[in-house]
Amino acid sequence: xxxxxxxxxxxxxxxxxxxxxxxxxxxxxxEVHGFLGPNGAGKSTTIRVLLGLLxxxxxxxxxxxxxxxxxxxxxxxxIAYVPGDVTLWRNLSGGEVIDLYGRLRGGAxxxxxxxxxxxxxxxxxxxxxRTYSKGNRQKVALVAxxxxxxxxxxLDEPTSGLDPLMEEVFQRCVEEARDRGRTVLLSSxxxxxxxxxxxxxxxIRGGRTVETGSxxxxxxxxxxxxxxxxxxxxxxxxxxxxxxxxxVQGRRVQLQVDSDKLDAVLRSLTESGVRSLRSTPPTxxxxxxxxxxxxxxxxAPAEGALPR
Amino acid sequence: MTATTTPTSPTPxxxxxxxxxxxxxxxxxxxxxxxxxxxxxxxxxxVTALLVLSxxxxxxxxxxxxxERADLARQLLTNSSLRATYGxxxxxxxxxxxxxxIGGYAAILAAIMSLLVVVRHTRDEEESGRQELISSAMVxxxxxxxxxxxTALVANTALALLIAGGLAGRGASGALxxxxxxxGVGTAFATLAAIVAQFTESARLAKGLTGGLxxxxxxxxxxxxxxxxxxxxxxxxxxxxxxxENVRPYADExxxxxxxxxxxxxxxxxxxxxxxxxxxxxxxxxxxxxxxxTGRLATAGALAWRLQRGAVLGWSLGFFAAGVAFGGLTKGxxxxxxxxxxxxxxxxxxxxxxxxxxxxxxxxAGMFGMTAALYVVSSVLxxxxxxxxxxxxxxxxxxxxxxxWAGGHLVIAFGGAVLxxxxxxxxxxxxxxxxLGPVLGASLVQVPAVWVLGGLAVLLYGSSPxxxxxxxxxxxxxxxxxxxxxxxxxxxxxxxxxxxxxxPKLPGGEMSWGPVMVLASVAVGLVAAGLLALRRRDMTT
Numbered sequence: 001x002x003x004x005x006x007x008x009x010x011x012x013x014x015x016x017x018x019x020x021x022x023x024x025x026x027x028x029x030x031e032v033h034g035f036l037g038p039n040g041a042g043k044s045t046t047i048r049v050l051l052g053l054l055x056x057x058x059x060x061x062x063x064x065x066x067x068x069x070x071x072x073x074x075x076x077x078x079i080a081y082v083p084g085d086v087t088l089w090r091n092l093s094g095g096e097v098i099d100l101y102g103r104l105r106g107g108a109x110x111x112x113x114x115x116x117x118x119x120x121x122x123x124x125x126x127x128x129x130r131t132y133s134k135g136n137r138q139k140v141a142l143v144a145x146x147x148x149x150x151x152x153x154x155l156d157e158p159t160s161g162l163d164p165l166m167e168e169v170f171q172r173c174v175e176e177a178r179d180r181g182r183t184v185l186l187s188s189x190x191x192x193x194x195x196x197x198x199x200x201x202x203x204i205r206g207g208r209t210v211e212t213g214s215x216x217x218x219x220x221x222x223x224x225x226x227x228x229x230x231x232x233x234x235x236x237x238x239x240x241x242x243x244x245x246x247x248v249q250g251r252r253v254q255l256q257v258d259s260d261k262l263d264a265v266l267r268s269l270t271e272s273g274v275r276s277l278r279s280t281p282p283t284x285x286x287x288x289x290x291x292x293x294x295x296x297x298x299x300a301p302a303e304g305a306l307p308r
Numbered sequence: 309m310t311a312t313t314t315p316t317s318p319t320p321x322x323x324x325x326x327x328x329x330x331x332x333x334x335x336x337x338x339x340x341x342x343x344x345x346x347x348x349x350x351x352x353x354x355v356t357a358l359l360v361l362s363x364x365x366x367x368x369x370x371x372x373x374x375x376e377r378a379d380l381a382r383q384l385l386t387n388s389s390l391r392a393t394y395g396x397x398x399x400x401x402x403x404x405x406x407x408x409x410i411g412g413y414a415a416i417l418a419a420i421m422s423l424l425v426v427v428r429h430t431r432d433e434e435e436s437g438r439q440e441l442i443s444s445a446m447v448x449x450x451x452x453x454x455x456x457x458x459t460a461l462v463a464n465t466a467l468a469l470l471i472a473g474g475l476a477g478r479g480a481s482g483a484l485x486x487x488x489x490x491x492g493v494g495t496a497f498a499t500l501a502a503i504v505a506q507f508t509e510s511a512r513l514a515k516g517l518t519g520g521l522x523x524x525x526x527x528x529x530x531x532x533x534x535x536x537x538x539x540x541x542x543x544x545x546x547x548x549x550x551x552x553e554n555v556r557p558y559a560d561e562x563x564x565x566x567x568x569x570x571x572x573x574x575x576x577x578x579x580x581x582x583x584x585x586x587x588x589x590x591x592x593x594x595x596x597x598x599x600x601x602t603g604r605l606a607t608a609g610a611l612a613w614r615l616q617r618g619a620v621l622g623w624s625l626g627f628f629a630a631g632v633a634f635g636g637l638t639k640g641x642x643x644x645x646x647x648x649x650x651x652x653x654x655x656x657x658x659x660x661x662x663x664x665x666x667x668x669x670x671x672x673a674g675m676f677g678m679t680a681a682l683y684v685v686s687s688v689l690x691x692x693x694x695x696x697x698x699x700x701x702x703x704x705x706x707x708x709x710x711x712x713w714a715g716g717h718l719v720i721a722f723g724g725a726v727l728x729x730x731x732x733x734x735x736x737x738x739x740x741x742x743x744l745g746p747v748l749g750a751s752l753v754q755v756p757a758v759w760v761l762g763g764l765a766v767l768l769y770g771s772s773p774x775x776x777x778x779x780x781x782x783x784x785x786x787x788x789x790x791x792x793x794x795x796x797x798x799x800x801x802x803x804x805x806x807x808x809x810x811x812p813k814l815p816g817g818e819m820s821w822g823p824v825m826v827l828a829s830v831a832v833g834l835v836a837a838g839l840l841a842l843r844r845r846d847m848t849t
Contacts, residue, residue: 051705053847073709081705087698089615090510093599103606104706126598130435130509141702154705 003062004029004152004183005050010059012045012207019045021207022059027185032178034194034201035187038292042207043187044084047156050185051081064152077106080145084157084187086137088129094140095125101144114147120169135161146173153177153184159193171196191284203291210291215284222282222290223256226265231273240264251275333447337455341429342462349425349463356417357470360486362792363406364478370650377405380644384408385537387640392534393633398559403478407486407557412529412549416522418467418494419548422460423501423518429456430502432511434590443589453502453584457577460498464491482558485566489552492569496548497522499576506583509592525549548572608708612716616690620724623683627676627728631735634672635747638740642668657794660813669736669743670750670813676732677754678790678808680725681783684762687721692769692776698849710843718766718835725758746815753814756827757807761786763834770838773848 005027012020020042027033037043048054050063052072061068066075080101088097098118102109118125121139132140138161145153159170167190174184174197188194194201195215202212211218223244230251237253238246242261247254257265259282269277342349371377381400384390397408430453433439439452468491475483501518508514525547532544533553544550548569555565587593605611642665645651652664659670691714694700704713733751737744765779786806793803803809807830810823 048701048847053701053704055844055846072704073707076705077707079705081702083698083702085698086702089699090512091599092605092614093601093603095601096599096603096605099603100605100611101702101706104608104703104708106707124598125601128596128599131596 002029002065003027004031005033005061005063005185007046007050007061008059010046010049010061011057012042012049012054013057019207020049020056020059023204023207024209024212025202026212027183028200029183030178030181031199032174032184032186032197034198035185035204036189036194036201036288037204041205043204044156045207046204047081047154047185047187050154051079052076078150079152079154080105080148080150081154082138082141082145082156082158084160086141088132088137088140090129093126093128094123094132094136097140098125098144098147101141102148105148105150107149109147110149114143117143117147117173120173121166133161135163135166138162139166142170142173146177151182153182155184156187157189158186159188159190167193191288195284203288205291218287219259219282222259222287224259224262224282225256225280226254226269227278228253228269229275229277230269231275233272235268235272237265237268240268330448330450331454332451333445334451334454334458337442337447337451338458338462341425341455341459345425345428345459345463349421349459349466352417352421353463353467353470356414356421356467356490357474359417360406360410360414360471360490361474363410364402364475367402367405367409370648370654371405374400376648377401379647381405383644383647387644388534389633389637389640390644391537392530393637395529395533395553396537396539398538398553398556401479401482401558403475403482403486404558406475406478407482411486411490411552411557412526414471415490415493415549415552416526418464418490419497419522420519421463421467422494422498423515423522425460425463426456426498426501427505427511427514427518429459431505431508431514435509435511437590439589449585450581453580457498457502461495464494464498467491467494479558481561485555485561485563486557488566489555489557489569492566492573493548493552496569496572496576499573499580502580503576503583506580506587507593509590509594509596529553607716608703608713609716609719611703612690612713612720615694616687616717616720616724619683619687620720620727623724623728624731627680627732628735631676631732631737632739633735635669635736635739635741638665638668638672638736654794658790660817662813662816666816667813669740669747669815670817672736673733673747673750673754673814674790674808674811676729676736676751677758677811678787680729680732680754680758681761681786683728684721684725684758685765685779685783687724688718688762688765689769689776689779690721691717692773695773695847696849701847701849704847710847711839714766714770714839714842721762722759722835725762726752726755729754729758743815749819750814753811753819753824754808756824756831757811759831760807760827760834763831763838766838767834767841768838770840770842770845772845 003026005025007023007025010020010023011018023042023046025035025046035043035046045054049056049061050068052068052075055069063075064078068075088094098114099109102114121143123136123139123143127136138158142158145155159167162170171193174186177184186194186198198215200212200214201218203210230253233251234248234253237243237248237255240261241264242258243265244256253269255265371380377400381397384397394408395412398404433442433452442452468487470487471490472484472487475486497518500521501514504518504521505511505514508517526549528543528547529550532541532547532550533539535541536544539550539553544553551565551568554562556562583593605614645655645664645668655664655667655671658674659667691700700713704710729751730748733748736751737747740747761779761783764782765776768779769776786808789798789803789806790808807827810827812818812820812823
């Protein structure tokens with residue numbers, strides 16, 4: 001597979017704040033890539049560098065095989081972008097904005113696809129700028145993006161303000177885009193959305209990439225929690241490598257274990273005889289909270305690094 | 309934005325319940341408003357007051373003897389186009405001439421300030437959604453409107469007191485009448501703006517409509533005054549600016565006329581409260597009409613035109629109408645001015661040392677040029693507004709280069725400047741009734757200087773959005789320098805700081821291509837440098 005986006009060692013400062021501090025990112029063509037991190041981690045800054053709106057201080061970035069800054073216009077013909085906070089012109093209707101964006105990307109929109117999307121998102125295209133609610137303004141940008149025939153969709157917290165039904169419509173649209181061979185970079189805080197849609201994710205904090213890989217890869221890096229009722233006394237569990245937070249009450253055991261050290265724990269448990277066993281894989285929330293909390297401890301000053 | 313409130317308490321509450329609680333938080337909001345306006349209101353009040361207070365001195369230097377002033381007043385009363393522009397003169401004292409010359413215009417400035425303040429703190433707040441947050445706090449239903457009106461009242465009171473105090477040396481009761489009258493026009497338009505703000509969802513439209521009503525008030529007064537020479541026409545009485553004349557400051561003040569301002573303010577205020585109490589936050593009596601479901605806009609340039617065409621139309625109409633008015637004034641003004649050596653000298657410094665009519669036309673063309681600089685700056689800074697509001701960013705992620713995006717707006721800014729100057733020249737020639745060619749030339753010769761200020765705006769914005777507002781300061785300084793500089797005997801070296809100081813004085817003067825070409829190249833250079841900087845810098849939101 002070729003890469004739709006490659007970023008390596010990206011640096012960007014705004015005055016004294018280092019928004020990006022050597023960030024790396026690789027998005028394969030045809031995948032839905034989740035882009036995660038706490039507020040102020042540098043997600044939007046990265047995206048704005050990729051869109052040629054900001055110029056990186058150092059490091060390399062390529063998007064669709066081109067330079068995002070020098071070849072901005074050529075690149076933009078093949079991408080669609082949805083910001084997290086859509087602002088519209090007060091005297092232009094939503095339909096006018098959708099068609100304008102379509103034409104500015106290099107061609108009129110497919111009429112039936114446009115109509116279908118407006119229908120599915122339940123958008124009234126005749127309303128004007130300011131009369132749309134937050135969620136409806138997002139829908140205008142989403143319809144414009146999904147209706148255009150582009151290779152790469154860059155979505156920066158695109159579903160903020162959408163209700164759960166529309167969230168569902170959005171997820172179907174992303175899946176359809178992937179089925180048509182499109183690449184999607186999805187920055188989001190809605191973890192169920194990420195879990196549902198993304199083939200791979202990158203987690204960043206303090207302007208650096210801290211984790212990247214498929215969700216199952218990432219799960220391996222975290223802990224499974226185990227609750228077991230044993231036939232006999234537990235035997236030497238606490239000394240096993242990778243075991244944490246162990247709590248033994250008689251024959252009942254609760255513990256957490258690094259996912260790659262699971263085998264030894266299970267062997268030890270079966271030696272004692274298992275009456276009941278509950279094993280909970282790490283939830284995405286736990287996964288992220290671990291990174292986010294580390295972030296809060298390690299990079300507290302980076303908070304608010306993004307210009308807004 | 310839609311916001312409906314459903315009462316969830318078992319006992320339905322009345323909108324009218326709890327009198328004092330409806331005003332809860334007014335004091336806090338008032339302090340908050342005054343803090344937000346801590347620059348705008350003091351500057352506006354000070355400039356308006358200075359405009360009034362600087363006049364007696366220059367009148368005294370121009371018309372130093374009572375005989376000259378009596379002569380002037382007699383002539384003023386017989387010229388209907390001058391009466392239309394400034395109103396009738398009731399007294400040939402320095403104070404009376406001051407009230408005549410500047411009273412109506414200071415009142416217009418007070419009215420504009422008031423309508424901006426009131427709409428800014430009412431409809432603007434609702435449109436932006438900030439009002440919802442404020443109203444969810446311990447804030448009474450009527451508090452935001454009350455605080456906005458009180459803010460305007462504070463500003464107008466300050467203006468009235470400054471004028472009354474500053475002119476007291478020329479007669480205390482006349483000064484008080486003039487100050488109160490000017491403040492009265494301001495408060496009348498404050499409450500009028502409060503009514504209009506109930507009808508539109510858009511703050512910009514509310515400001516525009518109230519501004520239109522202010523224009524109508526001016527036209528009523530002007531029409532009435534051109535027909536009568538003692539401000540007694542019913543048309544004049546129908547306009548708050550006409551009331552100010554009828555107070556007759558410095559000419560046996562008729563205090564009871566001030567009661568009209570009180571009555572109008574009270575009545576309009578009551579109506580605004582009634583209307584505000586009958587609608588939901590964010591809603592209006594004239595809902596926004598739906599637009600088309602599909603659009604034909606296909607380029608960034610078409611979008612720029614769509615966004616700016618209203619402003620271009622407004623400036624075009626205004627420039628043409630003002631051109632016709634000033635053109636019609638030329639003959640009478642020239643006669644008047646020609647009799648007085650000192651005014652003649654001032655006009656000649658503005659318009660060149662040829663025939664007095666030509667000099668007057670040249671001075672007017674210069675005024676249009678300096679005003680057109682305000683247009684070009686506002687049009688260029690549309691780019692700034694688009695960028696800071698976050699609308700430029702998604703637009704630029706389409707296949708639209710920054711230069712093409714900026715280019716669309718700049719064509720409208722720089723081409724529009726040519727258009728409105730052409731229309732002002734056409735109007736001047738039409739009103740004057742002759743010399744179409746030379747007058748058009750006089751208007752168009754302003755273009756390079758206007759472009760230099762526009763180019764400066766492009767450079768400032770292109771370098772950093774934070775510097776962009778500086779363009780207003782430069783254009784304002786050029787306007788002030790050109791407007792009052794000649795009357796204040798400002799040395800030529802200082803006048804030359806403005807690009808307008810280098811233009812040939814047309815019609816009548818010699819056309820010199822040198823400075824015109826230099827200014828045009830400077831403008832091109834500034835635009836190029838600004839665009840280059842824009843292409844290299846980060847976009848901000």
